[in-house]
Every structure is written in structure tokens, then in C-alpha cells.
Amino acid sequence: VWCITERDLGTISAGAAVLGAGGGGNPYIGRLRARESLRSGKQISVIAPDELADDDLTVVCGAMGSPVIAFEKLPRGDEELMALREVERALGRKATAIAPFEMGGGNSMAPMVIAASAGIPLVDGDGMGRAFPELQMTTYMIYGAPPTPSAIADERGNRLVFNEVADGRWLERLARSATISMGGHAGVATTPMSGAFCRQVIIPNTLTLARDIGEAIDEAVRSKSQPADAVLSVTSGQRYLTGKVIDVERRNTQGFARGSLTIDGTGQDAGRRIRIDFQNENLVLWEDGQPRATVPDLITLLTTERGEPLTTELVSYGCRADVLVLPCADLMKTEQALRVVGPRAFGFDLDPMLLPGRPRTETADSLPVED
Amino acid sequence: VWCITERDLGTISAGAAVLGAGGGGNPYIGRLRARESLRSGKQISVIAPDELADDDLTVVCGAMGSPVIAFEKLPRGDEELMALREVERALGRKATAIAPFEMGGGNSMAPMVIAASAGIPLVDGDGMGRAFPELQMTTYMIYGAPPTPSAIADERGNRLVFNEVADGRWLERLARSATISMGGHAGVATTPMSGAFCRQVIIPNTLTLARDIGEAIDEAVRSKSQPADAVLSVTSGQRYLTGKVIDVERRNTQGFARGSLTIDGTGQDAGRRIRIDFQNENLVLWEDGQPRATVPDLITLLTTERGEPLTTELVSYGCRADVLVLPCADLMKTEQALRVVGPRAFGFDLDPMLLPGRPRTETADSLPVED
Numbered sequence: 001v002w003c004i005t006e007r008d009l010g011t012i013s014a015g016a017a018v019l020g021a022g023g024g025g026n027p028y029i030g031r032l033r034a035r036e037s038l039r040s041g042k043q044i045s046v047i048a049p050d051e052l053a054d055d056d057l058t059v060v061c062g063a064m065g066s067p068v069i070a071f072e073k074l075p076r077g078d079e080e081l082m083a084l085r086e087v088e089r090a091l092g093r094k095a096t097a098i099a100p101f102e103m104g105g106g107n108s109m110a111p112m113v114i115a116a117s118a119g120i121p122l123v124d125g126d127g128m129g130r131a132f133p134e135l136q137m138t139t140y141m142i143y144g145a146p147p148t149p150s151a152i153a154d155e156r157g158n159r160l161v162f163n164e165v166a167d168g169r170w171l172e173r174l175a176r177s178a179t180i181s182m183g184g185h186a187g188v189a190t191t192p193m194s195g196a197f198c199r200q201v202i203i204p205n206t207l208t209l210a211r212d213i214g215e216a217i218d219e220a221v222r223s224k225s226q227p228a229d230a231v232l233s234v235t236s237g238q239r240y241l242t243g244k245v246i247d248v249e250r251r252n253t254q255g256f257a258r259g260s261l262t263i264d265g266t267g268q269d270a271g272r273r274i275r276i277d278f279q280n281e282n283l284v285l286w287e288d289g290q291p292r293a294t295v296p297d298l299i300t301l302l303t304t305e306r307g308e309p310l311t312t313e314l315v316s317y318g319c320r321a322d323v324l325v326l327p328c329a330d331l332m333k334t335e336q337a338l339r340v341v342g343p344r345a346f347g348f349d350l351d352p353m354l355l356p357g358r359p360r361t362e363t364a365d366s367l368p369v370e371d
Numbered sequence: 372v373w374c375i376t377e378r379d380l381g382t383i384s385a386g387a388a389v390l391g392a393g394g395g396g397n398p399y400i401g402r403l404r405a406r407e408s409l410r411s412g413k414q415i416s417v418i419a420p421d422e423l424a425d426d427d428l429t430v431v432c433g434a435m436g437s438p439v440i441a442f443e444k445l446p447r448g449d450e451e452l453m454a455l456r457e458v459e460r461a462l463g464r465k466a467t468a469i470a471p472f473e474m475g476g477g478n479s480m481a482p483m484v485i486a487a488s489a490g491i492p493l494v495d496g497d498g499m500g501r502a503f504p505e506l507q508m509t510t511y512m513i514y515g516a517p518p519t520p521s522a523i524a525d526e527r528g529n530r531l532v533f534n535e536v537a538d539g540r541w542l543e544r545l546a547r548s549a550t551i552s553m554g555g556h557a558g559v560a561t562t563p564m565s566g567a568f569c570r571q572v573i574i575p576n577t578l579t580l581a582r583d584i585g586e587a588i589d590e591a592v593r594s595k596s597q598p599a600d601a602v603l604s605v606t607s608g609q610r611y612l613t614g615k616v617i618d619v620e621r622r623n624t625q626g627f628a629r630g631s632l633t634i635d636g637t638g639q640d641a642g643r644r645i646r647i648d649f650q651n652e653n654l655v656l657w658e659d660g661q662p663r664a665t666v667p668d669l670i671t672l673l674t675t676e677r678g679e680p681l682t683t684e685l686v687s688y689g690c691r692a693d694v695l696v697l698p699c700a701d702l703m704k705t706e707q708a709l710r711v712v713g714p715r716a717f718g719f720d721l722d723p724m725l726l727p728g729r730p731r732t733e734t735a736d737s738l739p740v741e742d
Contacts, residue, residue, distance in 0.1 A: 086534055089534075156537040156541065157535055157536075157537060158533075158535065158536045158537055158541055158545060159533070159534045159535040159536075160531055160532065160533055160534070160545060160549075161531065161532040161533075161534055162529075162530070162531055162532075163457055163460075163530045163531075163532055164528055164529065164530040165528075165529045165530075166527040166528060166529055170527065170529055173552050174529060174531060174549055174552050174553070176552075177548040177549060177551065177552040178531075178545055178548060178549060180548065181544050181545050181547075181548040182545070
């Protein structure tokens with residue numbers, strides 16, 4: 001068991017925002033909330049997935065909505081906890097651990113606040129190994145965790161419980177429209193799982209990875225070396241291009257931030273131009289009309305000077321950034337997973353283009369069978 | 372206790388469609404479902420509101436969505452029952468009676484099917500004394516019944532429970548967006564009430580009134596007299612105009628059928644032109660740029676020849692109709708009610724114009740106090 005410190009909040013949220021691949025929300029508010037939890041004497045304790053007992057009840061929590069809205073509309077702070085309480089009520093049982101649904105700036109912090117309030121540990125891992133825009137895109141659901149009971153709650157105290165849904169996509173569809181009606185941002189609790197199941201399907205150690213990335217960036221900034229290099233050394237990713245954002249087209253539709261970025265290469269990359277399409281998260285990187293990197297791999301932007309992750313709600317004309325491509329988790333590379341998180345799941349008629357994996361503990365052999 | 376017969380289904384659905392004031396859905400499918408219930412040996416028993424015991428648990432049920440969609444998309448048939456079961460589960464108690472939320476073609480039949488399936492009686496009355504487009508527009512909620520727990524369900528088996536909402540308007544907003552995501556049509560169960568409370572706030576005897584209207588129309592058609600006159604004699608309403616529909620503007624937006632009708636007078640009314648604005652139901656009748664009748668009074672169209680109610684999803688160019696204005700129930704005339712169902716609640720900057728009331732049992736003196 002590892003206890004989160006105030007310093008960890010900074011490194012984890014920065015590292016998680018790198019893993020957020022443009023999405024996962026802005027960490028600023030979430031980080032303040034988590035800090036308040038610590039300062040009020042609460043503990044945020046983290047356990048490794050293999051410390052989960054078979055009969056633990058793990059519930060997946062986080063914030064839902066367009067990060068553009070989350071950045072402008074202050075949450076009340078207990079939306080996710082209200083949602084968790086509704087799931088517990090539907091199950092007639094208290095959760096014994098919280099699992100993040102994704103890594104990302106905001107959604108690395110939200111589960112910490114819930115875990116601290118509920119007085120239960122947070123599992124070191126998540127369901128995406130990055131951020132993705134939709135609820136069904138977790139390894140939890142991909143490998144068969146039931147999508148119900150789930151709940152969402154908003155700052156007015158509105159609470160909705162999904163007791164039965166046709167499948168994870170229907171949960172996404174219904175929860176998304178409720179979130180839009182709630183003003184574009186809500187807390188969600190979903191996918192209750194036994195500890196035994198969670199252990200098998202969670203992408204492990206991503207909180208630790210986020211912290212390592214954050215610390216590597218800190219160290220690089222302190223030593224005036226390249227933050228991007230530091231991130232690549234921890235993640236076995238690649239730098240695709242260094243350049244300047246020359247255009248951002250962004251619209252908030254159907255509860256998502258959708259659009260594209262255009263980046264012109266600078267320095268060694270002068271003369272090149274790339275485009276990145278996004279839906280909350282960066283999805284496909286194009287150059288010369290060809291796809292060069294796609295989901296589920298992570299396409300992430302880091303400001304060249306300070307190593308700050310550029311999320312899709314903040315990126316703007318003139319930002320100078322390194323464009324990195326980081327390999328996704330092996331659990332996201334199976335056929336079963338690629339059907340849900342590959343480019344076709346986002347409407348691109350493309351095969352996934354994937355980097356060789358980063359060192360991980362799970363192997364395809366040990367994958368659980370879908371229920 | 373009164374047991375509904377197959378013949379009653381015809382007269383009640385026709386009479387309820389008159390009370391539906393253009394809305395309340397098309398009765399055709401609902402009537403077939405109710406008939407199937409009877410033919411399979413189930414009973415639809417109706418009790419008067421004053422037969423409710425103090426500790427009865429009454430749940431309000433019906434279909435939600437744009438009638439345009441309900442007319443095209445076949446329901447599975449047990450959506451409302453699934454929603455009822457979710458409300459019962461949230462309460463930890465079985466309902467002992469069903470109360471319709473409105474009178475209207477479809478929504479006079481849906482509660483019968485539920486009552487028959489659940490094996491509990493239907494209360495002779497409803498929460499509107501007519502149809503209205505939104506959930507908070509019932510006397511139940513206007514006079515203080517809590518809006519939760521409520522539930523909606525669709526034909527795929529998706530089930531949402533509203534355990535807590537800020538108020539009835541938020542229930543409407545959230546349930547409406549879920550209904551839209553469900554394809555525009557859902558079964559709803561809401562506003563659980565004690566028998567004691569329901570007795571005070573229900574608009575009584577409207578099923579009987581619907582049957583009386585339906586029988587009067589039948590009799591008029593048989594005897595080749597004017598169906599409109601027969602309806603007026605039962606409802607103490609007024610004929611406003613006889614004419615021909617010359618234009619219908621209708622769009623399906625935000626889950627409602629919205630638009631307006633233009634009707635030119637014929638015969639004695641030749642040379643006159645009226646417009647009726649609607650949102651599922653007819654809301655305001657205009658002539659010479661002036662409002663002549665408004666919600667909560669009932670503006671309803673009856674085909675001149677056959678006395679068939681013309682609902683807003685069916686009315687079309689060339690229909691020949693009598694335009695009737697029928698007085699709303701006294702419970703809809705209090706200040707408290709007019710804030711929720713008067714013209715301003717629908718965005719019209721108008722004071723309500725109301726006909727003298729039809730004979731009713733309740734008086735303003737005996738109104739319950741809002742919680």
C-alpha cells in the first residue's frame with residue numbers, strides 16, 4: 001500500500017495528462033480537490049491490482065463529459081461519490097476499492113477524491129491505460145464486466161441509476177445524453193467487479209507509470225534537458241515531430257469536443273505538416289494524406305519548453321509542442337479490444353497502426369474470456 | 372369497482388383522445404395491447420379515487436415521447452411495466468394501484484395494460500384532466516408529490532431509475548433526453564403517492580368522462596347527428612369554428628412534435644382563419660392576431676363527419692374539423708397550477724383565458740397544501 005502525497009498529486013496529474021493523449025480532462029480542479037482531501041486529513045491509499053482479494057468489490061469511477069465544459073464549469077466535488085453511493089445501493093453492498101476508468105489529467109484525480117471520501121483504496125491501474133472518450137472503451141467492459149448497475153450524478157444532486165442496459169454502448173449513449181442534459185459534466189460510477197475479475201482485466205500500474213512520467217518531466221525541466229526525451233525514456237514511445245500549432249478546429253457536439261489540429265514542423269522538421277483528428281482524445285495522426293499513428297496508441301502533445309501536456313480543450317494557435325506517439329497497453333491490442341477502441345470504432349476506415357508494446361506484466365495468453 | 376370491457380376500450384380511447392387536446396398519443400396500438408390483455412383473461416378493474424385506502428401505494432404510469440414517433444415505432448408492450456418494477460424496487464414495496472398521468476388516446480390505454488399485467492386496479496382519474504407534453508405538468512407534482520423515485524424503460528430492456536432529482540422539471544429534462552436517446556419513445560413510472568394523497572390531488576372520474584364522451588360520439592355517428600354537439604353536451608365546452616385545415620407546420624425537435632395548424636372556416640364560418648400552436652398538445656388558438664383560447668383549457672379537433680379526434684401527429688391538409696374548446700379541471704386553475712401549465716409555462720407571454728369550469732367534485736377550498 002502506497003499513500004499519495006501532495007507532491008505525488010503534481011507528478012501523477014502531469015504524467016496522467018501525458019497518458020490522456022489529449023483528453024482525460026484538465027487536472028487543475030481535480031488536483032485542488034485531491035489536495036484538499038489530503039489537507040483535511042484523509043488518506044489516499046493505492047494498492048497494486050494483485051493485492052485485491054477475490055471477493056473485493058471494485059467500482060469504476062470518474063468524471064464524464066466534454067473536457068471543454070469541465071474546464072469552465074466547476075464541479076461541486078462529490079458528484080462521483082453520489083454516483084458511487086447509488087451503485088452501492090443498487091448492489092446492496094459497499095465498494096471495497098475504487099478503480100479509475102482512465103488515465104488523464106482530470107480523471108487521474110477524481111478517483112482519488114472518491115477513494116479518500118469513501119475511505120477505501122484506489123487500485124494502481126485503469127481500464128484504458130490512457131484516456132478514451134466513451135464508457136464502453138475500458139478493458140473492464142471489453143473483457144466482460146457487466147455495464148450495470150451504473151449511476152451518474154450532477155452538482156444539483158440529480159442522480160440516475162442504470163439498472164439494466166442492452167450493452168456498454170447503450171450505457172454510453174444513455175449516460176452521455178443525461179450528462180449533456182446535466183450541463184455537460186457529471187460524475188459516474190460503473191462496472192462493479194469482483195477483485196478476482198478486476199485483477200485480470202485492469203491495465204496495471206498506470207498510476208505508478210503516470211508518477212514516473214511526471215517525475216521524469218520535472219527532472220528534465222529542472223536540469224534544462226528535453227522533457228519529451230524524458231517521457232520517451234519512461235514509455236518506450238517515439239517523437240513524431242516537433243512543431244507549432246497553426247490551426248485548431250474544435251466544436252462541442254453531442255457532448256464531445258471534436259475537431260482537428262494542424263501542426264507545422266519546426267527546426268529539423270521544417271517543411272512538414274501534420275493533422276491530428278480528435279474526439280476529446282487525439283485519434284489519428286495524418287501526414288501527406290496518410291495515417292501515421294492511430295488509436296489505441298497514444299498521440300500526445302508536450303510543450304517543447306516546459307513539458308506540459310497539451311489537452312484538446314487547451315491547445316491553441318502558436319503552441320510549440322513535441323508530438324509523441326506512445327505504445328498502448330497489450331490488453332488494448334487484442335482483436336476483441338481493437339473492435340472497441342481501434343480507428344474503425346471512431347468512424348475511420350483504417351486498420352490500427354501500432355508501435356511495439358511497452359514492457360508490461362500481462363500477456364495475451366493470460367487474457368480472461370469474455371462472459 | 373368497474374371492469375373494463377372490449378367495448379369500453381373503444382369508447383374510452385376515443386373520448387380520451389378528445390380530452391388529449393391534440394396529444395396523448397395515438398390510441399391504436401395501445402388499444403390492441405389492452406384488448407390482448409382482456410382476451411388473455413386478465414382483468415382491468417377501475418376504482419374511484421375515494422375507494423383508495425390511505426396506505427395504498429399509487430404509481431403514475433404512461434408512455435413518454437413524441438406521438439409522431441410512437442405512431443411509427445411499435446412498442447414492445449412491457450416498457451411501462453418494467454419502469455413500474457424499477458420504482459417498486461427502489462421503494463422496496465409493491466404498488467397497489469396505477470394512476471394515469473394524463474388522458475389522451477395512447478395514454479388512456481397504456482396504464483390499463485400495466486394494471487392488467489400487475490394485477491392491480493386503475494384509478495378513475497388522472498393528473499392532467501387532459502394531455503400535456505411534460506412530466507411536471509400533473510396535479511400530482513403541482514400539489515407536492517415527490518418526483519422520485521421514477522423510472523423509464525425502453526423496448527431493448529434499458530432501464531433508468533431517477534433516485535433523486537432537483538425537482539419535477541429536472542425529472543422532465545433528464546427523462547426527456549433519455550427518451551430521445553432511446554429512440555423517442557419510452558415507458559415511464561413516476562410520482563409514487565399514498566392513497567390518501569392521491570385522492571386529494573387526482574383529477575377524478577376522467578376515465579368515466581372519456582367513456583361518456585366516446586359513447587356520445589358513437590351515438591351521434593349512429594344517429595347521423597353532429598358528433599361535436601354530442602361532445603359539447605357532455606363536457607360543457609364550446610364550438611369555436613368549423614373549417615378545413617389548410618396548413619400544418621410540424622417539426623420533431625427535442626423530443627416533441629412542435630408546430631402550428633392553420634384552419635379556414637367553412638359554411639357559417641367562411642372567411643375566418645385561425646391558427647393553433649402546439650407542442651404535442653394544442654396550446655394556443657389565435658384569430659386576427661389575438662389569442663382566443665389557451666392552455667390549460669382544451670383545444671381539440673374533431674372530424675366533422677365521423678367525430679374522430681385529430682391528434683397533432685395525424686392532422687393534415689384538407690382535414691375537415693370542428694374546433695372545440697373545453698374547460699379544464701378546477702385543479703388546473705389555481706395560481707399554483709397556472710404557473711406550471713399556463714401559457715407562460717410554454718413560452719407564450721399571455722395570461723390564461725379560461726372557460727367556466729365543467730361540473731366537478733373538488734373545489735379550490737379543499738386543495739391540498741404543497742409539501
